[in-house]
Amino acid sequence: MNLGCYETILSNQFIPRTLETRILSSNPLKKSHSNGERINSFKLRYFPVSQGKKAFTLRPKSMLSVDGKVKIEANGVGKGSNYDAIVVGSGIGGLVAATQLAVKGAKVLVLEKYVIPGGSSGYYQRDGYTFDVGSSVMFGFSDKGNLNLITQALAAVGRKMEVIPDPTTVHFHLPNNLSVQVHKEYSEFIEELTSKFPHEKEGILKFYGECWKIFNSLNSLQLKSLEEPIYLFGQFFQKPLECLTLAYYLPQNAGDVARKYMKDPQLLSFIDAECFIVSTVNALRTPMINAGMVLCDRHFGGINYPVGGVGGIAESLAEGLIDQGSEILYRANATNIILDQGKAVGVRLSDGREFFARTIISNATRWDTFGKLLKGEKLPKEEENFQKVYVKAPSFLSIHMGVKADVLPPDTDCHHFVLEDDWKRLEEPYGSIFLSIPTVLDSSLAPKGRHILHIFTTSSLEDWEGLPPKDYEAKKELIAEEIIGRLEKKLFPGLKSSIVFKEVGTPKTHRRFLARDMGTYGPIPREIPKGLLGMPFNTTGINGLYCVGDSCFPGQGVIAVAFSGVMCAHRVAADIGLEKKSPILDSALLGLLGWLRTLA
Numbered sequence: 329m330n331l332g333c334y335e336t337i338l339s340n341q342f343i344p345r346t347l348e349t350r351i352l353s354s355n356p357l358k359k360s361h362s363n364g365e366r367i368n369s370f371k372l373r374y375f376p377v378s379q380g381k382k383a384f385t386l387r388p389k390s391m392l393s394v395d396g397k398v399k400i401e402a403n404g405v406g407k408g409s410n411y412d413a414i415v416v417g418s419g420i421g422g423l424v425a426a427t428q429l430a431v432k433g434a435k436v437l438v439l440e441k442y443v444i445p446g447g448s449s450g451y452y453q454r455d456g457y458t459f460d461v462g463s464s465v466m467f468g469f470s471d472k473g474n475l476n477l478i479t480q481a482l483a484a485v486g487r488k489m490e491v492i493p494d495p496t497t498v499h500f501h502l503p504n505n506l507s508v509q510v511h512k513e514y515s516e517f518i519e520e521l522t523s524k525f526p527h528e529k530e531g532i533l534k535f536y537g538e539c540w541k542i543f544n545s546l547n548s549l550q551l552k553s554l555e556e557p558i559y560l561f562g563q564f565f566q567k568p569l570e571c572l573t574l575a576y577y578l579p580q581n582a583g584d585v586a587r588k589y590m591k592d593p594q595l596l597s598f599i600d601a602e603c604f605i606v607s608t609v610n611a612l613r614t615p616m617i618n619a620g621m622v623l624c625d626r627h628f629g630g631i632n633y634p635v636g637g638v639g640g641i642a643e644s645l646a647e648g649l650i651d652q653g654s655e656i657l658y659r660a661n662a663t664n665i666i667l668d669q670g671k672a673v674g675v676r677l678s679d680g681r682e683f684f685a686r687t688i689i690s691n692a693t694r695w696d697t698f699g700k701l702l703k704g705e706k707l708p709k710e711e712e713n714f715q716k717v718y719v720k721a722p723s724f725l726s727i728h729m730g731v732k733a734d735v736l737p738p739d740t741d742c743h744h745f746v747l748e749d750d751w752k753r754l755e756e757p758y759g760s761i762f763l764s765i766p767t768v769l770d771s772s773l774a775p776k777g778r779h780i781l782h783i784f785t786t787s788s789l790e791d792w793e794g795l796p797p798k799d800y801e802a803k804k805e806l807i808a809e810e811i812i813g814r815l816e817k818k819l820f821p822g823l824k825s826s827i828v829f830k831e832v833g834t835p836k837t838h839r840r841f842l843a844r845d846m847g848t849y850g851p852i853p854r855e856i857p858k859g860l861l862g863m864p865f866n867t868t869g870i871n872g873l874y875c876v877g878d879s880c881f882p883g884q885g886v887i888a889v890a891f892s893g894v895m896c897a898h899r900v901a902a903d904i905g906l907e908k909k910s911p912i913l914d915s916a917l918l919g920l921l922g923w924l925r926t927l928a
């Protein structure tokens with residue numbers, strides 16, 4: 329490129345290299361500069377061709393005359409950036425962060441690797457069936473309280489989905505023929521559970537009573553970023569008792585609380601199964617705050633299924649995002665987070681395109697973010713700490729089936745948890761089976777006279793690697809056959825012969841389609857954790873880089889990642905001047921939280 333008598337080497341990372349640029353004019357340059365002289369008054373105007381007549385004036389931080397050439401160095405952070413935030417990934421965590429930022433006035437770009445939004449909360453269609461990719465159990469979707477975060481996230485962008493309340497949130501089929509239906513009505517659930525464990529009635533009431541203390545405290549707060557001191561101290565001031573209650577439970581686990589009140593090993597195992605659904609680990613490793621949230625929301629707001637399938641949530645959020653003037657790009661596989669002087673400033677895609685923003689938010693897991701998107705960088709101390717406390721949960725095997733409707737007895741519940749014989753198998757691969765039959769609530773998801781059975785069970789990637797294609801297919805069939813056989817025996821005689829459609833996904837499938845390292849289901853504590861104390865929030869050790877999703881506080885679960893999105897948007901908005909911020913309080917609180925995490 330020729331500028332006057334200078335040949336310019338553009339090392340300015342903020343010029344979007346993906347846009348074809350045409351240098352039109354520059355301020356007059358002095359004709360001669362001695363070698364190494366800094367040139368500070370230089371302005372460069374360029375017209376990105378794809379943006380019509382709009383011109384950008386760049387004020388490079390400095391230019392150096394080197395052997396007759398002008399080297400332009402990067403300007404102050406964010407100059408020349410096109411967006412306030414780029415979100416890598418359109419899972420519910422990423423979409424909630426993006427939409428919340430957009431309604432605060434930020435210009436956001438979401439980059440999604442796949443062809444539709446949603447990630448684990450996406451969908452796919454085959455032969456007239458609409459299958460949910462991941463969980464069909466939706467918390468936070470009621471019309472009351474403060475914890476209906478999915479309803480609120482949609483409302484923020486002017487969307488509302490019709491939902492169908494589930495009268496029985498989950499039906500447990502457990503060893504020793506223990507069958508427990510978790511009715512939406514709390515009193516009915518307690519009546520059912522105490523009828524199975526009459527000698528433990530007091531303990532049952534006390535344990536679930538503590539869960540309600542947590543739920544009611546959470547439900548009284550306006551949920552925003554716990555990393556933003558003006559909000560956090562404000563909440564402590566307005567609701568001191570509730571905040572202290574939450575602070576008290578923050579380092580506790582459900583299993584310890586349960587053991588204060590219950591002795592019956594079978595009942596304690598039931599609490600393990602309750603927690604396994606929340607966190608894919610037993611009660612001793614499940615944060616009490618998460619248990620309190622989930623075990624009560626199902627009775628307070630209930631479990632509500634969105635008409636048309638779970639995928640509609642992400643689609644509605646994506647539409648809402650665009651309505652707000654922000655953007656989402658599909659088939660956009662991010663391979664690098666671009667750093668400039670240690671600050672995250674942009675994202676590079678596998679096809680070479682680059683996008684720049686004032687902040688970067690990663691909805692990929694922390695393992696993917698720091699292991700792949702920031703490859704070559706030294707792992708920040710906070711991430712070392714995260715990886716010390718948390719490991720990747722195994723992935724899962726999923727079976728999506730269409731079956732003849734008459735194989736299901738009348739009044740079949742929508743969600744089931746099956747562990748037939750041996751409590752020890754709860755956390756083992758293929759031990760527990762999750763089963764959802766969303767067509768029980770919404771028949772429009774399947775052709776007439778058919779039901780959907782969505783079955784999943786934990787499974788590790790190692791189990792599926794290195795197999796020749798024929799063996800891989802055979803193994804899929806074999807394991808699916810076993811799982812279906814167990815359901816046939818326990819729940820639905822004649823199930824096998826009623827199958828009209830079947831598709832099996834393995835950990836490799838989930839790694840590929842969800843872009844999650846090892847196809848992981850989410851983070852689980854390596855050992856017994858101190859409740860939620862060790863779980864990182866949204867800021868990271870890299871300036872300008874934030875994480876959102878299930879490897880952030882409070883962890884796995886669609887409502888959990890929605891909360892992580894709300895928190896992330898608030899923290900980012902404060903950092904880019906869209907919300908109040910106090911730098912002094914910020915560094916005090918962030919330092920304190922960082923120190924607390926090291927105690928986990």
Ligand SMILES: NC(=O)c1ccc[n+]([C@@H]2O[C@H](COP(=O)([O-])OP(=O)(O)OC[C@H]3O[C@@H](n4cnc5c(N)ncnc54)[C@H](O)[C@@H]3O)[C@@H](O)[C@H]2O)c1
Pocket residue numbers: 416417418419420421422439440441442445446447448449461462463464660661662663691692693696724784841842843844848849850876877878879883884885886887888889
């Ligand atoms: N079967 C299930 O029920 C199931 C399975 C897995 C996870 N989950 C739950 O789903 C939720 C996870 O939500 P989340 O918001 O954390 O994330 P997510 O995993 O659902 O979504 C992440 C999104 O980011 C995209 N992505 C990842 N890396 C990318 C890259 N490099 N470039 C572009 N796009 C990229 C993925 O394609 C995906 O759409 C959690 O609640 C988790 O517990 C449920």
Ligand SMILES: CC(C)=CCC/C(C)=C/C=C/C(C)=C/C=C/C(C)=C/C=C/C=C(C)/C=C/C=C(C)/C=C/C=C(\C)CCC=C(C)C
Pocket residue numbers: 463464465467498546549551554563571572574575578605606607617618619621622743744745762763764882883884885886887888891924
């Ligand atoms: C910050 C400090 C130091 C002190 C402040 C104290 C304070 C004010 C703390 C506040 C804490 C807050 C606000 C915490 C909020 C926590 C929340 C909102 C937690 C939410 C958790 C939600 C979870 C864990 C949801 C999980 C849902 C899951 C996993 C659903 C999954 C379903 C399945 C796996 C499918 C099951 C399927 C079948 C078929 C049974």
